[in-house]
Amino acid sequence: MKLVSIILSAAGTLWVCSAHAQLSQNLTIGNPKAMALGNAITADSSGIDAVHYNPAALTKLKGRQVAIKFVTGILDIRSEFNAPENYGDSFFGLSDDPVANSSSRTTTSAMYFPGLGGATDVPVLFAPLAGISITPPGSKFTFANNVYAPQVLGYSRDDNDPARYQGKQVAIQRITYLSPSVAYQVNDQLSVGLSVGFSHQALAINEDFRAPGVLTGFTGAAQDALCTIDGNPFEVLLNICGGDLGPFTDIANIDLDLEQSLSPTWNIGFLWEPVDWFALGAVYQSEAKTKLKGDYNISYSDDWQGFWQGLDSSLVGAIFSSITPDGVFDNERGKASLELTYPAHFAAGIKLKPTPKWQINFDVKWTDYAAWNEFDIKFDRELDVLRIASLLSPDNATATTLTLDRGYKSVWSWALGLQYQYNDRLTLRMGYEPRPSAIPGNKADVLAPIGDATLYGLGAGYQWDKDTVIDVGFNYLVSKQNIPAGSSCNINCSSIDGLVYNPYADLDVQTSVKAYVFALTYRTTF
Template identity: 45%
Template sequence: MKNIRLRPLVTAIFLTGCSTQAFAHLGLNLSVDIRSLTMGNAVTADPPGISAIHFNPAGLTKLKGLQTDVQGIIADFSVQREFSAPVGYNVFGYSDDPLICNDTADNPSNLCTDYKDSVSGDVEYASLYVPILKKVVDLGPGWPVLAPTGGVSYNPPGSKFTFATAAYAPMVAGFGAEDGNPGNYMGQQIAIERITYLSPSIAYQVNDELSIGASVGMSYNAMALKTDLRFPNEMIGVLRMIDESVCAPFRNNSNVITDLLLFGICNADEGMNPFGKFGKMEVSLEQSLSPSYNLGLMWEPTEEFGFGMVYQSSAKMRMKGKYFIDNANAPRELIKGLNSSATGQILAAILGFPGYIPPTESGLIAMDLEYPAHFQAGIKYKVLPDLQVNFDVGWTDFKAWEKFKFEFDRQISALKIAKLLSNNVTDQSLALPLGFKSPWSWGIGVEYSANDRLTLRAGYEPRASSIPDDKRNTMVPINNAQLYGLGLTYRFDEDTDIDLSAGYLRSKDNIPANTSSLANQTGVDNLLLNPYAGLNVKTKTDVIILGINYRTRW
């Protein structure tokens, strides 16, 4: 491996709502503060400088006078995706999937005679959604993601109050690939971001041992997706069998009788294929102002021990945007053929099928989304005068993503078909059950003061996945992950510090065939999202993060 439809609308919207938001968990807290990352994000009892706005606003009372904090974070990543066929692979008796089969198109057999050992669909570059352009921008192969942040705090002389604000990115993630990449059926381009551009904060030192604080975050939230679509489904296999075995004798000899008996299906110029491309979909959603708040407490009864906790509220959003669908010819021909026959028209009317599927569809879309709440608590303890250990536990309410609901500005032909299979679908809305879970996680960090100027740090954070085992997929190339961090602080003088930090996140996942309903489930009920039905899927993700932080007091 190298490093670095029902109908298209229903599936692509599902991809957008479910997978891009789940992918956000991969980027959570990786771009807020590089010093915290090197401590395994175990900083609730000892929050770092002005970034305490996010990690524990009570920690702002540690900042005296007027202080500024500027940092730059660079992230480079590799996402590898591998597909292979298990023994006995087939979809309704067909296994000549060009994704994993070397057979030529003129091979008369429906079964593959020469499987590829494996197929790589690796991510090729990073992608970001640019608000002004309202589009996803690919950074190009080899280009890392850059996330500059900054903040300012002020503690009036003799006051117990500290005021602060900062701009930072609680969540940034995105990737892309060129046309023809095997991984494009679960996202050719994906981008999601939450950027806090203003965060007025206040902290109060109750006494020498206790501090409290609060911050209000005003954030921009966006997500975007472009994806190819295909549906290796048993019912699509039936349609292929009808096209190749039943309709073949009537191709050039159709008449009124055959049209009535076969519902006009054989009049289609192109037949359905479970391995064929069904189209392409682009979706973008954003909200310019998404407010939330953080509440923090810090208790330090001795110089050796401290305790801290923070609650980061949820943020309920009404995201709005646009969608665009490029429908492939085969499904359009199926509906066209169905409506060319009197019996086909009756059947379509009974089922509520559309009379026509256009080459392209576009319009406005909206969805209610809740950015999940988070709680974290931790301690710091000096086991030696120069050696401090931090330990945190945290919980994120990803169960709030149990169901997403999308609303459209018009009736969608795809939804007219999908509503036959689910009570969660109407002509203009789609509610998708996701079943996410709310995991607990922990992190540990060690800080050693080598001398008055130099401090060394190391941290570890095993990240528990919020995605159930039966929902894993290649668009979220992570299940469980490990985050490692190393860093140092050099004090130039009593008012100026420089942090140099590095982090490494890794994750491997194995999704055996028919184990995930969001990737490779087989059967007649996998229409919505299983582009790799029946295939074994493996993913491997590596993220390298480098950063520099400059802090000074005026």
């Protein structure tokens, strides 16, 4: 049964996609103006990044323009694991948990480099990006192409970090490498636009595994009672002394590397400016049906192998050997695939200029995270552990597939931006964006430690000359969550039927994430 938990854990690591998408939405596009305005940019000009924010705004770009941009960021991820009173009762009195009353922190970033595979540690997250636009002389059409990063997030933890059981190394990213776009200026007041994006989507996760719970607690207590007896007379009947399998034993390491090279989406929008002091804009960004493919590898510890080898050498183990692991494999590896929907997004906003120097932007947004109701993972061959899972949970597993219920919710949010025209060259900006979490409290975890978040933006634009604009933007995002013991069966439940991975069973868990993102754009004509 605990081996089933390992497979469920391996597949469950894929749930990080959804929470990281919520964290990174519009955070790594690299547009300093949007960042500074708290992403309240739908009714405003965002340069060549209008390909993403609202393709209709591309008509603001006249002639031939090129933008070169650089975006970089650091994540500060912290977790605390506290043992409440009577901790260990669910584990038959065993409470010597090295994770209890410990804390975790990482600021080490990780990225996925296409062609290399897997997550690679880097000093900071970074992405050099660029775009180009052309408005033919006398034409109402503007054509553009942009390279941007809708999603670049990753982190790496030390080998002894207590949070390594839900992510030792994680990298998830989506790079749009081609985005042919067109905008049409219907008249002096109205523009419409369409862009098609071709993206590379990748996910790499490595984590250690343990399984505290009632069953491993009982096993650990039985081992303490029986395995200290010299010449144990029960070993012929039931040998459980081949290796430690208590609630706090390191059992395995899981490594996943999945990607899709071509994942298309489309964005459509309009921009209406009836007067100089007011504008209204809206954009719809389509969902993307992705099928991530790649490798999985599960490496088992000596304790895990020894326990099952010892059990098989006894009478009880021999009777049940057809449905229990035999412990002879150091690892299981193969190919896996996951069908994942990148969620649709809608935004509408207004731009108001109450005075010539002051401007107020306000957006409302909706993202369809309910598309993550369940995930279907397929393996390239029949696995013994999935045969067990199909017996215990026939609605969720077959010998080659696993279905994971998620139950995420679609969310509405809003953003506010303020801009001040200091002089003819310099513009100052600031913004605020509260981000409600799409993850219900009973689905929270440390792998994607994202609760409700708040984003703050600052930045400036400088008109270097009549053809050149330099923009800088800074975002600070903070998210905290509290997960009381037993409240989320993605992390700290201890019930006997808690097959879904709970490596911090019965611990109170608190997490915080702070993100610092900086971007610079140089845009000029050519």
